[in-house]
Amino acid sequence: MRSQPASMRDVAHRAGVSLSTVSRVLRGAPGVAPEVRRRVQHAADELSYVVSRNASGLVTGRTGRVAVIVPFLQPWFFGVALSGISDALREADLDMLVYQVGETRAREGWTRALPLRRNTDAVITVSMDLSEEECQRLDDVGVPMVLVGQCAPGRASVYIDDRAGTAGATQHLLNLGHTRIAYIGSRREEWSSGSSRHRLEGYEAGMAAAGLTPWSVSKATGRTGGELAMGELLSDRDPPTAVLAEFDGLAMGAHRILRRSGVRVPESISLMGFDNHDAAAVLDLTTVDQAPYDIGLTAGRLTVGVLDGTARSDSHVEMPTQIILRQSTASPRGSRGLSS
Amino acid sequence: MRSQPASMRDVAHRAGVSLSTVSRVLRGAPGVAPEVRRRVQHAADELSYVVSRNASGLVTGRTGRVAVIVPFLQPWFFGVALSGISDALREADLDMLVYQVGETRAREGWTRALPLRRNTDAVITVSMDLSEEECQRLDDVGVPMVLVGQCAPGRASVYIDDRAGTAGATQHLLNLGHTRIAYIGSRREEWSSGSSRHRLEGYEAGMAAAGLTPWSVSKATGRTGGELAMGELLSDRDPPTAVLAEFDGLAMGAHRILRRSGVRVPESISLMGFDNHDAAAVLDLTTVDQAPYDIGLTAGRLTVGVLDGTARSDSHVEMPTQIILRQSTASPRGSRGLSS
DNA sequence: CGTCTCCTTGAAAACGTTGCCACGACATGC
């Protein structure tokens, strides 16, 4: 084993001052003579000393850590969002604790299994779609909470307007001249998420506004869900000329089926996704971008704001979405739609 | 504000026992009468009390946290690896602290900017390609270190055999009957990573073993790099019949160019990637899978092992790679290669 | 020269746990 890491006492000794003074210097607190400050700084550097957040947290009550709770870590979205959160927290010199709850979520007291209580200054949940009861359980840990990808009244939230997103996407397809526009949704075993519901509603509203009847298919989730749904759509007596998917994963499944079936995109069918997934660019898929990095960054900064009192703990931030035009959408064959 | 969270003292009072006893029960330490144990447990539950790792860490010297250092969080690989690490740490009831160093890495003392010193029990670095000097600086924090995606002598490492991976991939293409096999590598401004170098070597070795001369092109990194390189290959007097890319991102760029140029995959050119990126499945890209989740899981478990003394702190674990056969590779036109 | 103030510094009491030691109760062996 190696030698004990230096403690504040060692620094104090080396600089020839008291503990209090070292503490003051390292915290940047006022009331220390410049010359002494320099000397302490130097001693700390030489010993490559870093304060123990453990110990300081014990007395200040602040841990210098923020917990981020995600359902899963694997999907592309979370890495990107986490990246934004991480950058924002780093600005404020806060550490990021990541909890992937995944399957454990089903267990009754999953919220208590997490050692949050005295161990974090705040909690950020990402795409957790918390029930009111879960929210309250988390409130119980007694730290501020920021919800990402979910809009809960009375609680700090950062989210996108899913409804407006799909409504805009639908409008884009309408502008191109499409009228037979189908929607591929996801179907989950357990629970339909709020975001999922809102996206469908946006599409339906967009169609209704144009006097068209919505046409939506939901088979499963993920790529497979897209494949199944697209299969069903293609086998219709009169297939759609444009398809909007709830998210890129579904669109990719659909795209695969189209490719296999020899249906050309966008010549025969226009295809549109949602999320601007990494792979969407590869497929030249027109999609709706929700800038997950910015969402994360915003959520992180909001958390910092709530912690230092400059932001209200019930602020709601709605992030904009933007249509990314690529090669997978075009006017339907034979028609000359207006460009949007 | 809300009421103070309960402390051990409160639990002790409620259960009518001393602090020591509560501590013993909650730690699962022996020497407590079953009846008392039950009573304390109950009291703790009622107050939904969780021990403060801050305080316990102060005296035990263990923080119950492991730091994971990644260069970036956005690329697909890291989310998946993190997921594995997270699951492994959770098994051992350790928390996961994530540090994204990204750009800050250029800064001289980036390793000191991280509050690791007394704040973590171990450090896991993922795909950091640390220099010997950086390694030592991290050693200085005085906690065990596990390297992922890099094999450093004398230090715990989990990695794949990149050389064998590309060699196998090359063999696969050779088995199909290809002889004009080109390699697309990445070129980074700063530093060529170890893994990058090894992959090229594997390809070169595979070609050499078949008595063929290697043909590699490196333009840039990422999708753009693949596009540029493929462009160059296509404009050759006698283009290759198969292309192996250092990683899927490059292959995707190449795929895009092929699609745009009307070159059919795999009929005219076989294309193969490396990593089994999410989007590789979408493109039906044959690739080499390196199972990042398992890598993460293994690294996490190794870390736990090192911490509780059941694993040596210089263990090396080599993870297997596996070729995922999809639709992007086939025998060259006109030839009848052996199936592998 | 005395008094008042401001600035810098040090001593000591927290913070919430865990480890060690000591104490009592009870059972066992002569």
Add this chain to the structure above:
DNA sequence: GCATGTCGTGGCAACGTTTTCAAGGAGACG
């Protein structure tokens, strides 16, 4: 009945910081 364990329990001193308070010294002002 007395020495010797063993088991369950409580008391107390750490752990490494921050914070409060008091003390000392240097000027400023009368």
